[in-house]
Amino acid sequence: MGSAAVGDLIEASSGAHFSGFHLENTGPSASEVEQPTTSATENVKQPFVIGVAGGAASGKTTVCDMIIEQLRDQRVVLVNQDSFYHNLTPEELKRVHEYNFDHPAVYMNMDREEFFGMSFCKMRLLFSCLDAFNTEQLLCILEKLKHGQAVDIPKYDFKSYKNDVFPARRVNPSDVIILEGILIFHDPRVRDSMNMKIFVDTGSFSLFPALFACFLIPFILFLLFVEGVTLIVASGALTVPVISILITNIFSADSDVRLARRIRRDTVEKSRDIGMVLDQYSKFVKPAFDDFILPTKKYADIIIPRGGDNPVAIDLIVQHIRTKLGQHDLCKIYPNLYVIQSTFQIRGMHTLIRDSQTTKHDFVFYADRLIRLVVEHGLGHLPFTEKQVITPTVKPIAIDTLWRTSVSCGCFLDIVFLRIGSVYTGVDFCKRLCGVSVIRSGESMENALRACCKGIKIGKILIHREGDNGQQLIYEKLPTDISDRHVLLLDPILGTGNSAVQAISLLIKKGVPEPNIIFLNLISAPQGIHMVCKCFPRVKIVTSEIEIGLNEDYRVIPGMGEFGDRYFGTDDE
Ligand SMILES: Nc1nc2c(ncn2[C@@H]2O[C@H](COP(=O)(O)OP(=O)(O)OP(=O)(O)O)[C@@H](O)[C@H]2O)c(=O)[nH]1
Numbered sequence: 001m002g003s004a005a006v007g008d009l010i011e012a013s014s015g016a017h018f019s020g021f022h023l024e025n026t027g028p029s030a031s032e033v034e035q036p037t038t039s040a041t042e043n044v045k046q047p048f049v050i051g052v053a054g055g056a057a058s059g060k061t062t063v064c065d066m067i068i069e070q071l072r073d074q075r076v077v078l079v080n081q082d083s084f085y086h087n088l089t090p091e092e093l094k095r096v097h098e099y100n101f102d103h104p105a106v107y108m109n110m111d112r113e114e115f116f117g118m119s120f121c122k123m124r125l126l127f128s129c130l131d132a133f134n135t136e137q138l139l140c141i142l143e144k145l146k147h148g149q150a151v152d153i154p155k156y157d158f159k160s161y162k163n164d165v166f167p168a169r170r171v172n173p174s175d176v177i178i179l180e181g182i183l184i185f186h187d188p189r190v191r192d193s194m195n196m197k198i199f200v201d202t203g204s205f206s207l208f209p210a211l212f213a214c215f216l217i218p219f220i221l222f223l224l225f226v227e228g229v230t231l232i233v234a235s236g237a238l239t240v241p242v243i244s245i246l247i248t249n250i251f252s253a254d255s256d257v258r259l260a261r262r263i264r265r266d267t268v269e270k271s272r273d274i275g276m277v278l279d280q281y282s283k284f285v286k287p288a289f290d291d292f293i294l295p296t297k298k299y300a301d302i303i304i305p306r307g308g309d310n311p312v313a314i315d316l317i318v319q320h321i322r323t324k325l326g327q328h329d330l331c332k333i334y335p336n337l338y339v340i341q342s343t344f345q346i347r348g349m350h351t352l353i354r355d356s357q358t359t360k361h362d363f364v365f366y367a368d369r370l371i372r373l374v375v376e377h378g379l380g381h382l383p384f385t386e387k388q389v390i391t392p393t394v395k396p397i398a399i400d401t402l403w404r405t406s407v408s409c410g411c412f413l414d415i416v417f418l419r420i421g422s423v424y425t426g427v428d429f430c431k432r433l434c435g436v437s438v439i440r441s442g443e444s445m446e447n448a449l450r451a452c453c454k455g456i457k458i459g460k461i462l463i464h465r466e467g468d469n470g471q472q473l474i475y476e477k478l479p480t481d482i483s484d485r486h487v488l489l490l491d492p493i494l495g496t497g498n499s500a501v502q503a504i505s506l507l508i509k510k511g512v513p514e515p516n517i518i519f520l521n522l523i524s525a526p527q528g529i530h531m532v533c534k535c536f537p538r539v540k541i542v543t544s545e546i547e548i549g550l551n552e553d554y555r556v557i558p559g560m561g562e563f564g565d566r567y568f569g570t571d572d573e
């Protein structure tokens with residue numbers, strides 16, 4: 001049967017209930033996706049794909065935002081199913097209030113029993129309208145992202161019902177892909193591509209009626225059993241409605257919460273007419289939720305009650321993602337490891353220094369800024385003593401204190417003219433410090449340390465490095481009293497950890513206590529962290545980013561290439 005004939009058939013069966021059935025070919029199918037060459041594909045680490053489904057206005061966006069926020073040190077991309085709404089045809093636009101934006105494809109993803117067990121209403125609904133979403137295009141984009149290709153994701157305009165009004169969003173390949181949408185679990189091809197499926201529920205537990213119930217029900221029972229038969233009828237009659245009202249209030253219905261949110265959002269944010277919102281809700285949104293969205297809940301690995309109001313669930317999800325990415329939260333394993341809090345500013349600087357196209361001048365500029373942040377953070381781990389100072393600002397003196405003091409001392413005039421500064425309770429910096437740089441890259445960190453700690457002594461260590469374990473200490477010049485000092489060991493790169501272990505061993509041999517060493521670096525490979533933390537569990541490591549790992553040449557990846565060559569301008573070009 002030609003596609004036009006299918007269209008006619010569906011149009012005929014749908015009556016006023018027509019929907020997004022599209023005859024035009026709106027995008028290549030998943031199988032038509034241009035496949036990258038095998039060598040490129042082999043190098044692409046498979047991203048972790050998360051699906052987030054749930055009814056409209058259930059809080060999916062909040063859940064996704066919270067996951068993204070917690071994974072801000074990762075490359076995460078959010079793909080909304082909304083972006084794949086079909087462009088409405090002129091005819092559909094004329095009857096937009098009859099268009100069902102909540103309907104999935106007639107996809108026979110149900111088994112025989114489920115198919116034959118369908119109610120007449122559900123069957124009518126199923127065949128009366130077709131996919132509101134361009135799932136083929138979604139699959140195509142997903143496939144490309146999984147193969148490490150950048151993609152353009154359309155931006156759907158809810159006002160014009162078109163997806164080509166705004167420019168598409170360019171998205172780069174990422175470590176984590178989040179697919180979010182009401183029907184994102186509906187198509188088994190999309191579902192099967194997911195490593196984790198989350199369903200967001202809105203149903204909430206209300207504490208007030210629960211507490212109320214705790215007191216009221218025993219009270220009614222008390223009346224029943226203690227106060228005698230006369231009260232039995234009255235209290236018995238009260239018990240049934242009270243309990244039923246309380247139960248319905250304790251567990252406020254999921255759909256009520258979603259409807260209330262939807263009315264507020266559509267009328268306030270989208271300036272829609274409340275009548276139309278309610279009409280759309282009863283005609284399409286609610287039936288689609290009951291018939292298509294809710295049944296996909298069974299595919300979920302995790303169901304989040306209270307949506308975005310459930311930070312514990314989000315924490316657990318994020319921990320699981322990190323474990324699956326092979327990036328265990330090293331800070332949780334090693335309490336002596338400190339990664340400076342990532343911000344977009346910091347990530348922006350990292351983006352610049354990692355870019356192979358960045359000029360030497362810019363590399364030095366942004367590396368210096370990041371080094372300064374690491375140094376400042378590292379200084380925060382030094383011991384301190386409490387100290388009080390008097391500020392130049394005069395503090396107000398209570399008049400009775402003034403009177404009592406002047407009478408007892410007989411020096412009224414002195415007190416009146418005495419200007420007493422305010423007290424600030426702070427801390428005193430640790431005095432006995434020194435820096436030790438690992439030649440030559442570590443020397444790039446000396447200026448930042450000098451700028452923060454005026455007149456600080458700096459020693460040097462040179463380690464000859466060959467491959468991953470040919471380390472050999474060939475030079476050292478350290479302050480003679482180094483054993484009495486806290487040492488800030490400077491080296492921007494922690495790779496295999498061999499150089500760091502050599503340097504720390506030397507410091508310990510010179511009498512520096514292990515807890516007095518703070519190792520400052522820009523980037524750390526997990527291998528290096530494991531090695532240093534296992535050999536010296538009491539040395540503190542402060543870094544600005546943890547890397548994915550090492551390549552076959554023991555270079556940090558993604559890394560930033562040969563730091564020393566780029567910083568000191570000794571690379572070939
Ligand atoms: N009126 C109208 N509704 C639309 C249109 N396009 C989509 N919708 C509705 O948008 C809903 C899909 O968006 P949701 O998945 O709820 O997105 P969301 O708002 O991010 O949901 P939460 O994050 O869970 O709050 C469906 O219920 C559709 O009915 C449109 O053009 N007009």
Ligand SMILES: O=P(O)(O)OC[C@H]1O[C@H](OP(=O)(O)OP(=O)(O)O)[C@H](O)[C@@H]1O
Nearest residue numbers: 440441465493494495496497498499564
């Ligand atoms: O953890 P590892 O595997 O030992 O690698 C880290 C070492 O490598 C870098 O120095 P590099 O040998 O590149 O010399 P350079 O500083 O002179 O450029 C870096 O500055 C470290 O000292």
Ligand SMILES: O=c1cc[nH]c(=O)[nH]1
Nearest residue numbers: 495555556561562563
């Ligand atoms: O990736 C690496 C490893 C060691 N030294 C560098 O400069 N870069």
